[in-house]
Amino acid sequence: MTKGLAGVVAADTVLSEVDGAGGRLIIRGYPVEQLAGHLAYEAAAALLLEGFADTGNSAAFSAAIGQGRVAAYERFHGRLDGIAGTLDPVEAMRMLLAGIGDADPLAEPAALIGAAGVAAALAICRAEGRVMSRPDAALPHALDLLRLIAGTMPDAALVRAFETYLVAVIDHGLNASTFTARVVASTEAGLPSALIAALSALKGRLHGGAPGPVLDMLDSIGSADQAEAWIEQRIAAGERIMGFGHRAYRVRDPRADVLRQALRELGEGEGRLAFAAAVERAALGVLARRKAGRRLDVNVEFYTALLLERLAIPRAAFTAVFAIGRSAGWIAHALEQQRDGNLIRPDARYVGPQPLARAG
Structure with missing residues (x-):
């Protein structure tokens, strides 16, 4: 199953x-x-x-x-x-x-x-x-x-x-x-x-709660020169790097590129976008080394966070x-x-205890 x-x-x-x-x-x-x-x-x-x-x-x-x-x-x-x-x-x-x-x-x-x-x-x-x-x-x-x-x-x-x-x-x-x-x-x-x-x-x-923590991650990293060490430490501690990897995609999430382009077209906040791009490069490099058997690329959450931040949405x-x-x-x-017209009603496999047989 x-x-x-x-x-x-x-x-x-x-x-x-x-x-x-x-x-x-x-x-x-x-x-x-x-x-x-x-x-x-x-x-x-x-x-x-x-x-x-x-x-x-x-x-x-x-x-x-x-x-x-x-x-x-x-x-x-x-x-x-x-x-x-x-x-x-x-x-x-x-x-x-x-x-x-x-x-x-x-x-x-x-x-x-x-x-x-x-x-x-x-x-x-x-x-x-x-x-x-x-x-x-x-x-x-x-x-x-x-x-x-x-x-x-x-x-x-x-x-x-x-x-x-x-x-x-x-x-x-x-x-x-x-x-x-x-x-x-x-x-x-x-x-x-x-x-x-x-x-x-x-x-x-x-499911829907990850974009906010992407910004928390960027705030915690602070500057581009700290990105690689910060990400190395988090992966060593077994933590997830927010905004990277997706259950469905084995390569880059196409929505991430759409949103990155939308940010570029705004023409402002380039310092923040450049910092995010540096974090992205650092993360991809560390993930490629530390998770060599699994392709983890940027997902929609990463650039969603940056775009909604640019729009001043809390x-x-x-x-x-x-x-x-x-x-x-x-x-x-x-x-x-x-x-x-079909009712969705999957089956479950029971793995609990069976009733005890009555003595006598």
Whole structure:
């Protein structure tokens, strides 16, 4: 039996393929490099949902996402008052989204994408002690959400970088949170139930919690000339080097290159980017020596951390921002699973004690 279901095919999908050996991510027939940085988030979401939801009119689909943001704000506004300090942003998101019933108008795919974004923005603002302004349904999704999170109107270059990130992480095969969404959808629960379940899976440290610690690592290293020694010490102690290695990829994660290019196009913060590049080179050299039997390359978390830092998004909010991008992927997989119609119900091998035979 394969532990963790690694290598077990649990679904047929048209949505995305992770080619770990070739270092490719294909989304509905397109390499991720052709989508991220080139398509608006609404267009990428429509591409994923094509055939599973009404996306034929791109303007209407985009408008429905915007209207979902406004409707969600009206529903969610004030619900975190007095309790936000006890919840991290993902927990606050989960609480807000739990108020959407499976038959609710906000449970429609486009509206639910908008609702997930507003839930994240509200949760982030509350965690920062700020009151979020009202969404603007007429604005593009990435622009409006970055405006809400930042509290000011961002410039076009920052919006482009943020949108590149959202599209780069929109879907990624049958990862833990996406599989969770499909399991829930297979029971014929509605889309909000599948979305909340996926969000709960994402919250775990082994899935969605790594980008923040990348920055902690860079802060701890301090300067490029300390990188090699710092990494050597951590590997000798059996610690993981954050931002390197991926369960699926045996070569470089293609999303890392997309995000590195997005950072370069911002044209600022070059000192930070140069330092990160030096750490990357040092880490790859040490890993090649110390882990010679295993290829460990940079992954999406490394440049995600740098990009979100450049966008002034708090580290504690990184997982919630990831959920903004991935929400369309979760919804698409849930709809695909519902169309398939099969309940996901694997077997378990019992390894516990057997009942004792009765004496006499």
